[in-house]
Amino acid sequence: MITKIENHPMRGNNTMRIDADCSLWIDFTSEEDLPVISQLIDGKPYIILGGGSNVLFTADYNGVVLHSSILDINVAFNNDKVYLKVGSGVNMDTLIEQCCKAGYWGLENLSGIPGEAGASAVQNIGAYGVEAKDIIYEVRCYDLLQNKFVTFNNAQCEFDYRWSMFKRDDTRYRYAITYVTFELSQKAEPKLEYSNLKEKVLSTTDGFSPMLVRQAILDMRNAKLPAVDEIGSAGSFFKNPVVPQDSYKRVCDISHKKWGIDCHVPNYLLPENKVKIPAAWLIEKVGLKGYVHGNAAVWHLQPLVLVNHTGKASADEILELEAIVKNRVFDEFGIILEAEVDHV
Ligand SMILES: Cc1cc2nc3c(=O)[nH]c(=O)nc-3n(C[C@H](O)[C@H](O)[C@H](O)COP(=O)(O)OP(=O)(O)OC[C@H]3O[C@@H](n4cnc5c(N)ncnc54)[C@H](O)[C@@H]3O)c2cc1C
Known part of the structure; x- marks a missing residue:
């Protein structure tokens, strides 16, 4: 089913809680909707x-915003493996909670990351030593350029740190993801190498389970990240800079x-x-941890x-703060911070 809303206010559709409207909001619930939507877009700007x-959202979006509400989940088993074909509109954390309860291993370290299944592949979401690429089996999409369905296997997605082929300039918004298939396991395969995760999990007396790992991760996240339904944010705003050895040495010398x-x-x-180099460390060192700008x-x-x-920040206030952080880090260390968050 296709739902169309003109001049749709998107405050409730972005976790930074910025007031921005789009000219046309199109929500779809099944794959059959996509050929029709492709005709509706017909050369108009869209995301x-x-x-x-x-x-x-840096301003109102003068174009079409497409959103998937494909919400079905299909499960298949092969020996210990569990293949979950998940609709792109499914909330990731709800999915992860269900998988942990069912005893399926693989997604638990990604607990607490906001967002939907489609984006998990685009973003190659990652946390606590696990990335979506470790468990994504394939991604099914509708190609809005060639008007046909296409399935990409893991290698074809070209996953990298917070990156996939879907983010390339030549493919951006070309593929509307309809399903992501995750390969999970019924065999215990915990990934506990990151930070003090092992200590936390092993210190409890409860039986060892994906749910236990999930809870440890949620506790750690809640201790340092703003709750998404209480305080507007978009998670990590900056990427951790990757620099040559001599730039790192310069930061050490300074x-x-x-x-x-x-x-x-x-x-x-x-x-x-x-x-x-962790961007958080650089920002803290220039004295901006907790800095308030309006x-x-x-x-x-x-x-x-x-x-x-x-809850009242304008996009301009966020952009000004972004510039303050970037300038201070550059002036102090000569390091250029890049935004991780998409600016639309
Ligand atoms: C408090 C907080 C904590 C966070 N912690 C983490 C973390 O630990 N690790 C991490 O990796 N990220 C983290 N994030 C960032 C964010 O949750 C992820 O990037 C997430 O994958 C975004 O999902 P979304 O559905 O909101 O996508 P959106 O932000 O709406 O979109 C992200 C990208 O995916 C594309 N996209 C979305 N759906 C589809 C689709 N169906 N077809 C094609 N393209 C699509 C969009 O075009 C866009 O390019 C955090 C964010 C917040 C607010």
Whole structure:
């Protein structure tokens, strides 16, 4: 079924809670709707939106916004493996809770991430040592350019850190994802290497289960991230910068001069002599943790997150705060921060 709404207010469709309207909102509930929608768009500007938890609307959107409400889930088993073909409009955390309750392993580390199944593939969502790419088997889409259904296997999705082929300039919004198939397991396959997850899980006396891992992760997330239904945010606003070794050394030199030789610059070594530096550390070091700019703020518990702390922030206030953070980090360390959040 297709639902069309003209001049649709999208405050409830983006977790930053920005007031922005779109010219036409189109919601669809089944694959059969997509050929019809393709004709409705007919050359008009359009975007595809999920739960709006990785989006900043910088102004009203003068075009069509497509949203999937395909909500069915099909389950198939092959020995220990469980294949879940999940409608792109399904809320990921509800799905993860159901899987954990059923004893299916694979998604539990992604607990608490807002958003829908379709976007999980686009974004290659990740947390606590697991990325969607580790469990995505295939992604089914409607190609809005060639008007046909197409299925991409895991390799064809070209997954990388918060990245997939769906985000390339030449494919952006071309594929409306209808189903994502996850390959889970009934065999215990916990991924507990990240941070103090193992300690947390093993310290409980309850039976070992995906639900236990989920709960430990939800506890850790709730301790540092704003609750999505209480405070407007889009999660991590900036990407962790990946820099050459000499830039990392420069950050170390600056930090040693300023905060003493014991100041350790956290880092993750990557292939090709590259180093990833946590953006949260850089933002905290320039003194912006908890910084308030009108109705916008840098979250006081996790500086990677920009929040609409009063619920009244305009897009401009968020954009101004983004610029303040980027400029301060660049002036101090010579590092360019890039936004992770889509600006529409
Ligand atoms: C408090 C908070 C915490 C977060 N924590 C994490 C985290 O730990 N890890 C992490 O990776 N992310 C995190 N995020 C970011 C966000 O939750 C993810 O990026 C999520 O996948 C976005 O899902 P969404 O449905 O809201 O997608 P949207 O933000 O609406 O869209 C994201 C992208 O997916 C595309 N898209 C959506 N649906 C479809 C579809 N059906 N077909 C084609 N394209 C589609 C959109 O065009 C857009 O490019 C967090 C966000 C918040 C607010």
